[in-house]
Amino acid sequence: MDEAWLAAAWSHPTTRCFVVSGGQALVVDTDDGGTELVTMPSFEAPFTEAHRYFLGTDAEGVRYFALQKDGLPGRMDDVARPAGLREAGALLGPRDCALLVHAVALENWQRMHRFCSRCGERTVIAAAGHIRRCPACGAEHYPRTDPAVIMLVTDDRDRALLGRQVHWPEGHFSTLAGFVEPGESIERAVVREVAEEVGVEVDEVRYVGSQPWPFPSSLMFGFLAHARTDELRVDGEEIEEARWFSRDELREAIESGQVRKPSGISIAARLVEMWYGKPLPGRLPAEG
Structure with a gap:
């Protein structure tokens, strides 16, 4: 992924993001019995130290990012709650479910594969969370399925x-x-x-x-x-x-x-x- 494009995508005024931690994100229940992800504009995200994962672009051109943290932020209001795919997956709409699946998959892989399988050195995150690169031997590691x-x-x-x-x-x-x-x-x-x-x-x-x-x-x-x-x-x-x-x-x-x-x-x-x-x-x- 082009770093300049990713930087521009993150800075775009329509870009949305949400925090993922331990397989959970904040969700809110809707009046029609469904559930939605709680997202925020990227320029309002206060988590500058979070790992940032690009999740894709929807049909309206909105880009989405997940921010990996060690814990979810405090509830943004009285109705937002933390939930994982097992609790909320059946209630989320197709877009939100796909976003949460992608974010959880990347978070799981990132947490479990921090060291190079070739030389044992700690790897660094690249390509907006889709690659881990070894600075010692140059090996690139990709999410496993x-x-x-x-x-x-x-x-x-x-x-x-x-x-x-x-x-x-x-x-x-x-x-x-x-x-x-x-x-x-x-x-x-x-x-x-x-x-x-x-x-x-x-x-x-x-x-x-x-x-x-x-x-x-x-x-x-x-x-x-x-x-x-x-x-x-x-x-x-x-x-x-x-x-x-x-x-x-x-x-x-x-x-x-x-x-x-x-x-x-x-x-x-x-x-x-x-x-x-x-x-x-x-x-x-x-x-x-």
Whole structure:
């Protein structure tokens, strides 16, 4: 990125910025039930010592920056509150959600990769937060993205397979997921992960869409898959419990409180609702 352009972009009167710290930013709830990021003009930002990350330009030409701090500023008014993607992601509009995802991803990477993997020296931030450069050996390091697959498996009886991870509370079910291994295609990762976690063989793996998931640095690839077998053998290491659900069984379990549905910020909810045929009943919980 050109430093002169970035300086001009920061100084432009329409440029907006917000503080990100520990995966959180200040948000405000709107009268229509949504949530918005609390932003300020860049020329009003009092945080001269903050690291500054360029996030992009919207359709109206407004540039956005995130300021990384060790803590969020005091509440700007009586209604602003700190929130992360898990709490506010499903309520933010597309622009604000994209801005917060980008900011959180950069913040996570910056905090976890401060030293050069080639020579061990401390690196410095460059390119508005998108590069860390080593002044000792000249190496440049870029934000990492870990590919992961997330999949909804259905069987010949049109039941959906949902699982509960070992660290999730009772009743918290979602789609299966896992990381792609080196040298592995994402389709093969779907087959392997389902077999490893619950002992089910799948085929007809079909790509649906992707979602950035900065917890801390994943890109989720969503799939639908068909089960060739339906006997469940959970591994007990990643998955504590797995169940097949018909649509009626899932609706009744959610409405009775026996099952917590996937969070609305996750592509898991989209996959389940593609199978279910409409939005799932009940309130959206925050994922732990």
